[in-house]
Amino acid sequence: MLKMTKTIIKLTVRDVRFPTSLEQHGSDAMHTDPDYSVAYVVIETDQGMQGYGLTFTVGRGTEIVVCAVEALSALVVGKSLEEIVSDFRGFYRLLTSDGQMRWIGPEKGVIQLATAAVLNAVWDLWARSEGKPLWKLLVEMDPRKLISCIDFRYITDALTEEEALDILVKAQTGKQQRVDQMLKEGYPAYTTSCAWLGYSDQLLKQLCTDALNDGWTKFKVKVGADLKDDIRRCSLIRQMIGPHNTLMIDANQRWDVGEAITWVTRLAEYKPLWIEEPTSPDDILGHAAISKALAPLGIGVATGEQCHNRVMFKQFLQASALQFVQIDSCRLGSVNENLAVLLMAHKFKVPVCPHAGGVGLCELVQHLILFDYISVSASLDNRCVNMDIPAHHSKPFNCGQVLK
């Protein structure tokens, strides 16, 4: 008799690092010498099928993430794909609530990064076994099935299962037009590749000129280490991109709350759309105070690349502490938890502008943002996705080109 189930018989994980710090690619006010890295996971079934997943990290910390993935592997190996996806919520809980491991989280830090890497591989295996890219698997999935992948524990005071289902059902209208539009036009994107903190003004000018020539219209500049430098760099970029293109600034958690307000007020004349990670990523009320103070200047607060779970995002949304939700395909517990955050953001009417840039993030997050547009938000207002690519490749990114 033909065996139909796909049992996962092996998980391997590799520590992969790139020496990006040598030329200051990826540098910011808190990570001055980042070596972009990933814990790279491959799962394999008894039928020889593979699923690939990763989590982005920076430098030597990757060793610890790799250990955490190894510690989780016993929960995955021996399970069949069918068994997992028939109760994906239960499997998510198994990984995040395991009695021997939960104490070192829960749902945060290294163990959450490892959970993301493992679950990203499972989602990849699922999509491959259906012969579809992930975004298509999500977009074509029955809304009830999608909901069954989400762990609603701790978020029902903000979003119930019924409300989530209602959002997905409503967004079925016009879905095919949005699929066609995305395949044709792609999703709006911005770049940070011109203005990492460690880049000289000369390099910044050259990369900005190239990016403008290539058609980019939205640019993010790293700030936060030295106010005079920030004023000079923001003024330079604003002059180069003109009044109509978009500028965002990112401080990577450098300031205290009061300092953030004063500093960003000094940069307001360059008209940034948002200030990203102004202070500690855990300080929800601090973000709320900054949001309130900067609203009259027309500057929003963006955060999420170090927002480690749906419960944090829930509180940011409830406290009006952010105006742009920056989901991350590897910081949150994979697609399962990202779905929860996309649906909450929709309910609270806050646009999602995913974080990406690091190794593999741009490739992963495009699937989530396409799903968001096609099946949840149906809106492109005030939305764009981070698509950093190595400086010498800075071409605008068209999702439609690679997602077929």
Ligand SMILES: C[C@H](O)[C@@H](O)[C@@H](O)[C@H](O)C(=O)O
């Ligand atoms: C160390 C990294 O490059 C960060 O600077 C990067 O993720 C950044 O915050 C971003 O928003 O792209």
Ligand SMILES: [Mg+2]
């Ligand atoms: Mg950032």
